[in-house]
Amino acid sequence: MAGIVIATLIVGVIGLLIGAALVAAGKKFYVEVDEREALVRECLPGNNCGGCGQAGCDAAAAAIVKGEAEVNVCPVCSQEAVEKISAIMGVDAAATVKKRAFVRCLGTCEKTSVKCNYVGIHDCRSAVLSGLSVWECDYGCLGFGSCVEACAFDALHVKEGAAVVDPEKCTGCGRCAAVCPKNLIELIRSDTKAAVACSSRARGPEVKKVCAAGCLGCKLCTKQCEAEAIQVEGNLAHIDYEKCVGCEKCMEKCPAKVIVRL
Amino acid sequence: MLRKTFQGGVHPADGKEFARNVPYRTYLPKGDLVFPLNQHIGKPARPVVQKGDLVLAGQLLAEADGFVSANIVSSCSGKVKALENRKTVAGLSVPCIVVENDSSYTLADGVGAETDAANLTGQEILDKIKAAGIIGLGGAGFPTHVKLAPKNPQEIEYVIANGAECEPYITCDDQLMRTKGSEIVEGLKIMLRLFPNAEGVILIEENKPEAIKAMEQACVGQERVRVQAVQTKYPQGGERSIISVVAGKHLKLGMLPADAGCVVDNVATVHAIYRAVCKSEPVMERGFTVSGDGVKSPCNLMVRIGTSFSEVLLEAGGIPEGVKAKKLLCGGPMMGIALASLDVPICKNNNALTVLCTDPVEEAQKAQTACLRCGRCNQVCPLGLTPQMMAVAAEKKNYERYEKKLYGLECIACGSCTYICPAKRPLMQLFKQAKAEIMAAKRK
Known part of the structure; x- marks a missing residue:
């Protein structure tokens, strides 16, 4: 009986001592956490895509609370979420412009053809490094899907040899644009009306030889556009999205149908 | 007795039997010649000719721009057709000078003038090497006049002519050593003038007995020059492998060969130095092997820089009928670059075209x-x-x-x-x- 009492006392005393030590340590090493950080973090999407330039959503929330980043730093957040974050931080909501990725190439297997048999690592960057021009067109999408791998939102897929963006899922974080070795992916405002889906800077006849969906630099679109929104530079049409009114006259006239509605 | 070697390495089938006993023949191209401005490591050369200019063989087309850069000379006579972007071996479109070949190969003034190297100072030798546009012809393409001017020429112990040629299929250096042994030794002696305390070593793998014999004969009676035969093992021709064999030193992180007291140059580069200094001939041609089981008659050619790969393959008989070539390589199978098109020019640092009927990478x-x-x-x-x-x-x-x-x-x-x-x-x-x-x- 005495043994049990002694054991209980010893364990009880040790428990009390350790408890006291924990309380003391908790006080001494207390790290102040801004409660706003957790609230901001809840408004962020949580995919840790890195589109904001921070290490992930936690880091982005911390940066916003510390004032190191703007409240609309997250390119993925909706306007609603930004307003919530602004309310938490007590600042005016900045207007966010929703963006999306756009692949400036339509060169599927049907439109262009494979020039040489690339065998090696299934990655666009590796293919570019090998120096082999895989497709007849030197400028187009390689279709090995480096962008698909980079996308955290399952918004990009390679269909018949060329990458296609799913605008519903795309959040405009820009990770795909950063990995594309051909610089084909452009981040554009999601309310853009028309865009040129080709990146070839080769001259018209050469483009015609290698791809059925290549910009020939023929300037028919320039002549059609009443808003003067289209310019042809370096054998490639460019649309000034600010000026474009979305009349779609250029799309009708384009012989290769490279101007697409979004 | 086992000869010296380096740590690691492999023994791939060497494929040298295709072309090793085929002596050099000179091939003069018929089509236009293309000279990319960035054949070397470093800044691309700056063109000094314009479209429509008439140039002679050996005339300067583009001059070195910056410290690490090299001159580019015309290897034929004719008219400058264009300065435009063309595709090169690496698959990129780079600025090139295109010369329309008039097939007469008229030499520019002063090319071929005999000079006695003994009367030249070290700086004059370096200037001649720079003017000739010599770069590492073994493949690296580092401008030679920069390599031969290290900070501490007194501390260089070994000047090594690299005749290892460890890459399978390639035999152009082997043939060069067999036929131009004495000129390579002369070139090495010119290099030794720049490094008073150095010994000249010609390093050859033992699978080239004829070359070893030829070089040993060329070295008889010469001071400060010797031949060192080494085990046949890939990559013996790598700079670090060579230094570990010859000097017994292992290069540490970030060390250059000169830090270990070594200067390593390919035998083709050494030969080019001889031609530049003693004959005033810039780099207009180089040894080139066309080999592999997809070539009708594998051979070693003296080709002009700027010749298209497709012309060279035709000169070697092309691809035999009934054979399907699956892989075209600039260089050998270990380090070579796969080619998507043969309509690219031969640069100074390209030494072979290998055509294979199987694609080992695919398999x-x-x-x-x-x-x-x-x-x-x-x-x-x-x-x-x-x-x-x-x-x-x-x-x-x-x-x-x-x-x-x-x-x-x-x-x-x-x-x-x-x-x-x-x-x-x-x-x-x-x-x-x-x-x-x-x-x-x-x-x-």
Whole structure:
């Protein structure tokens, strides 16, 4: 009986001592956490895509609370979420412009053809490094899907040899644009009306030889556009999205149908 | 007696039997010649001719722009047709000078003038080398006049003419040593003038007995010059492998050959130095091997710089009828670059065209499995790196570990690990990509 009492006392005393030590340590090493950080973090999407330039959503929330980043730093957040974050931080909501990725190439297997048999690592960057021009067109999408791998939102897929963006899922974080070795992916405002889906800077006849969906630099679109929104530079049409009114006259006239509605 | 060698390395089938006994013949191109402005490592040369200018063989087309850069001379006479972007071996469109060949090969003034090297000072020798546009003809393409002017010429102990030619199929250096032995020794002696305390070593793998004999004969009665035969093992021709054999020193991280008291140049470069200094001939032609089981008559050719690969393949009889060539390589099968098109020009540092009827990469890809952790890649790496761990880091894009912990940037891309890998992993390609991405991030 005495043994049990002694054991209980010893364990009880040790428990009390350790408890006291924990309380003391908790006080001494207390790290102040801004409660706003957790609230901001809840408004962020949580995919840790890195589109904001921070290490992930936690880091982005911390940066916003510390004032190191703007409240609309997250390119993925909706306007609603930004307003919530602004309310938490007590600042005016900045207007966010929703963006999306756009692949400036339509060169599927049907439109262009494979020039040489690339065998090696299934990655666009590796293919570019090998120096082999895989497709007849030197400028187009390689279709090995480096962008698909980079996308955290399952918004990009390679269909018949060329990458296609799913605008519903795309959040405009820009990770795909950063990995594309051909610089084909452009981040554009999601309310853009028309865009040129080709990146070839080769001259018209050469483009015609290698791809059925290549910009020939023929300037028919320039002549059609009443808003003067289209310019042809370096054998490639460019649309000034600010000026474009979305009349779609250029799309009708384009012989290769490279101007697409979004 | 076993000869000296370096640590690691592999023994691939050497394929030298195709062309090793075919003596050089000179091939004069018929079509236009294309001269890319960035044949060397460093800044591209600056053109000094304009469209429509008439040029002669040996005339300067573009001059070195900056410290690490090299001159480019015309290798034929004719009219400058265009200054435009053309595709090169590496698959990129780069600025090139295109010369319409008039097929007369009229030499420019002063080319071929005999000079006695004994009367020249060290600086005059370097100036002549620079004017001739000599770069590392073995493949690296580093401007030779820069390499031969290290900070401490007194401390150089060995000047090494690299005749290892360890890359399978290629035999142009072998033939050069057999036929131009005395000129190579003269070239080496000119280099030794720049390095008063150095010994000249001609390093040859023992699978080239005729070349060893020819060079030994050429060295008879010559001071400060000797031939060293070494074991046949790939990559014996790598700079570090050579230095470890000749000087017994292992280059540490970031060390240059000159820091270990060595200057290493390919025998073709040494021969070009002889021609530039003694004959005032700039780099207009080079030895070139066309070989492989997809070539009708494999051969060694003296080709003009700027000749198209397709012309050279035709000169070698083309691809025999009924044979389907599956792989075209600029260089050999270990380190060569696969070509998508033969309409690219031969640069100063391209030494071979290999045509293969099988594609080993395709077959390897079919048989690829996960890493077996057998560690053979670690054993064969001539630099003592750990390719197995580097591959894991590269695949996970853990570039910090790749660079800082595994010293992956030291990889010379010799391909020994990929050759030996029983799981057929594409190791070298992973390393090349990792290196390219790390270097790109550093430039930002």
